[in-house]
Amino acid sequence: MSDTQTLIENRPPSVASLFLERVEATPDREAYRYPVAPATGEGPDAWHSLSWAQAADRVFSIAAGLVALGVDAEERVAVASSTRVEWILADLGILCAGAATTTVYPSTNADETSFILADSGSRVLIAEDAEQLAKARERRAELPALAHVVVIDAAGAETVAGDPEDWVLSLDELERRGAEYLRTHPESIKERVAAIGADQLATLIYTSGTTGRPKGVRLPHDCWSYMAKAIPATGLVTAEDVQYLWLPLAHVFGKVLISGQIGVGHVTAVDGRIDKIIENLPTVQPTYMAAVPRIFEKVYNGVAAKARAGGGAKYKIFQWAAGVAREYAKTTQDNFRHTGTASAPFGLKLKHGIADKLVYAKLRAAFGGRLRACVSGSAALAPDIGYFFAGAGIHILEGYGLTESSAASFVNPGEAYRTGTVGKPLPGTEVRIAEDGEILLRGPGIMEGYHGLPDKTSEVLESDGWLHTGDIGELSADGYLRITDRKKDLIKTSGGKYIAPAEVEGQFKAVCPFVSNILVHGADRNFCTALISLDEPTIMGWAAENGHEGKSYAQVVALKEVEELIGGYVERLNEGLQRWQTIKKFRILPRDLDIEHGELTPSLKLKRPVVEREYKSLIEEMYAGSRES
Template identity: 60%
Template sequence: MTHRYTVDSRPPSLAHLFRDRLHDSPDDEAYRYRPVNDSAEWTSLTWAETGTRVHRIAAGLMSLGVRPQDRVAIASGTRVEWFLADLAVMSAGAATTTVYPTTDADEMAFILADSGSRVLFAEDAVQLAKVMERIGELPGLTAVVLFDGVPAEAPVDAPRCDVLSLARLEAHGAEYARRDPGCVDRAVDAIDPEHLATLIYTSGTTGRPKGVRLVHDCWSFHALTSAESGELTPDDLQYVWLPLAHTFGKSLLCAQVAVGNPVAVDGRIDRIAENLAALRPTLMAAVPRVFEKMYNALVVEARSQGPASEEAFYWAAAVAREYATTAQELGTELGAGMETGTALVPEKLLAAHAIADRLLFTKVRDAFGGRLRACISGGAPLAPDIAQFFGGAGVRIIEGYGMTECAGGTTFTSFEYRVGTVGKPLPGTEVRIGDDGEVLLRGPHIMRGYHNRPEQTAEVLGPDGWLHTGDLGELTADGYLRITGRIKELIKTSGGKFVSPVEIESRFKGACPYAGHILVVGDNRNFCSALITLDAPAVMAWAEVNGLSGRSFGEVCAAPQTRQLIAGYVEQVNAGLQRWQTIKKFAVLPRDFSQEHGEVTPSMKVRRAAVEASFAHVIDRMYEGSREG
């Protein structure tokens, strides 16, 4: 299908691409899924079967009175019904409002009201209860459609809000389409590239979330750039578990529709290892924390098998990093990256790599299913040590750069990736560095503004179309982008030195296999300190063989032996920093940062101000007396 279009001659919307996909690949597999509420075998939908359900849902929305650019919200975890609902909303000419399933009742009510959503797809009774708790504040909400469960009666103070099952909506849609067979095609034909397609509410790190207005052209552009890159092929099996309420997850849908590859869907994080073994995918997207946890698990397993196993692991890990670093350096000299450089690695290193492959790397690849061509990492910086380890072991982790305000990616590294960079700008996009070091973006994929927030839109989106990202970065001579920090997160010590906490945090997570999170503080203070949380499975396994057996997680975190363990990794990181960047003091916290405490967003970004508020007493203790003299 993609031969019909180029990025410059793209269709008005993803709905047009979806319609073409149904015509071109009706019998090919589109989605593979397991019912959420049981452990049944994987089930497949062809593109034709997908199209039938999507058209029924789209017509069902029309039967509820949904019209072009009306907002329809989805509050659900990642499952095949999310894909079907989103495609149906677009095919009806309406706009999807995304809601994280972890959103509380107050914020859900705000999002539904601010967006003006008329219909809500709710995953189950839990999501339904949240909206019904605040239904009196949502006079515009006319229906809730349940993916799971039996619809209950709406409260008496919400007589205009119907609650119905997805099956019932599809039945309504089938009848509506029987009476008006061309209703969905006409809705798709009427879509203008500048019509609103999606409202994604950024969780942000302070205050109420903002609705990012993404039009149909944003997604059509993203789909065609992904298809033209050639990195995704119709033969790939992509495993998707990321939240689809996030732009990173949503962008995966666009690429798949353009290319036509099957996607296996299961958003249950506790099933990732099991699903990788069962599916044996060729591609998977993830956030950096997943790769950090997998690395930590490998360290813990090696240590549990005794000193010889641990020594062999660290030797093989060092070989992996040397192999990846050498390949990247050699590839870069030729204007390429790691893929080209692997053919130029010296024989001595190749021999060591072959031994390490038998000892460890085959096992690493098998943990991902054994067929993986690449992982795509996004949402936060990936520690270079982690990327080099997996890259050297044969698991390519490709990074890109983007944000909700640019519909996902703007740069991408492809298979010629370079650890420490986020790739080159995608065709049709522009990237430049401002005078203050800020990364600026421009292109058709950029948002059209924040919903109902003209003042805040003007703060980040200039009249010339350049989006001010708030990120600091630099471009290499051959066009690779490197992100160096966030403007608002820069620390300025009382001595006038600027420190990027992200760089230090990334180094620590790459060095310490027991790290959960780390937050570096020191703004307007005379040195940097750190709040450190620990990965429970990793540190509890260490505790079992280091004299702390039977202790609780909190007791292990507070133990002097644990502090000594972490101090070694702090010293290791400090050795590679400038004096003013080094962590002079640190505290090991008794728990990880959490959404429940408001310290991390649903996409696992740390809310620095919230963490500093939660642990203000800990920070104050680290600086007691530091200003004296």
């Protein structure tokens, strides 16, 4: 048995145990950094730090405060907050109390929040602010199990008439109560942690389904303990790393990063404000960070737009450099695959060196200058965008997993990564491809099942532990996985041809710098069409350069010139597609797709049925007069 296998198989029963081990091993090392706004409200944020020992003091106080409120083992405590250091401290406090965390996106409306709190039977809600408190208060009559709401930012979150006694308290008050409890019960939290079994429920994460109510995915402690050992075993992260964590922690992708950090003990800088990412990167100077493809697409489009705004010469240099980056990345990856050395011919290296000075170095500096790798997950990254960043020295390692598999089932292996694949399975995870191409997974990261839904569980989880992912994929001879599409999203045209829409959509994102979202439609039709929404800053920049200042976004995207502009990119896309994949007609949407209208999930995945329902008239218009067969 290898050292890696031994380490994984002898893992502690819970991530709470791992946290205690981490604190004991490196108490004085920096654990977390977090921004604090200046008292005046003006100027840049100051970044504060917590050592592992300081974090443990707060975690133990939160855990003891929950115990003092009467929370028992495996009882649920919900967290409805954006990504911030208090989210992590609260989650670890819940786990160290032996309870289980129910995650709730702060963007979730009152109706769905109420459903999640009721379905999970959550006893306590840790709410970010008065807005999150109001959602619970609005539906309190439907939440008999909810005994307390703990508010992180307590301003404006006071008790009101009609609230039960002690129903609302601040996080500061919870920690004070916890500290008092620990004075009389000093070993209580360590005893709670010692009593946690590997199969005890740790987390309930509700999937944001495209139809119907979300399902609660039951993830026991062993899932996170396994991830905390398996992720470092890939060599992806080290104790010297600085991670920038901004992903939503209500999502399994963000959540697994907490476990990986505890396993290794590196620093994590935490700030979930997406509008602060560009500002924070030079300050944090991360060595790695995780993101969803939309972020890389926006950066790529932004760089291209800036080059275009600089004039024809600058844009030509950018386009040349982008082509060199892609060629260099493909060449070096191919050579590494065959020879074990990421080499390139002298002429290409020379061009790459020039492009580096002109373009790539500035791009790396914008990411903080120390970025060793990015991990991309949650959806497919267009290979051409991946190759661009790889050639520019920003290595995007695609990974793959589901909420039902604790997020990290596959990841690309460092230097040996291959753009366009999601890499190899984590040590201890098994994979096989079913006859119809569906990816099946088995291993310690797989869920226990859906909360209170045994029939739904049996639909995807076989008795011998194999999970049906619903994704279609291909395995290379040496174990690299390529995802081709969601099983349910595959399009079959009326001519009997199968099309993977995500593949076509990804290619368009690499071709067109103005696109924000695209949905390819064509099921049971005789040709494919597309609904396209444009990235507002990029298209408005184009509008200003082309004599359309003062027009609104809706007015700009309705222009005939914009239709012709995007039509040119559709033609370029079609040149690289099979005849039956080509986009014959398209419509530009009057606004971008977003989470608020229910068209995107909180992790920015497209909700196809919602978009197709909402824009049914545009779709029908594109097929009007065509002869369907």
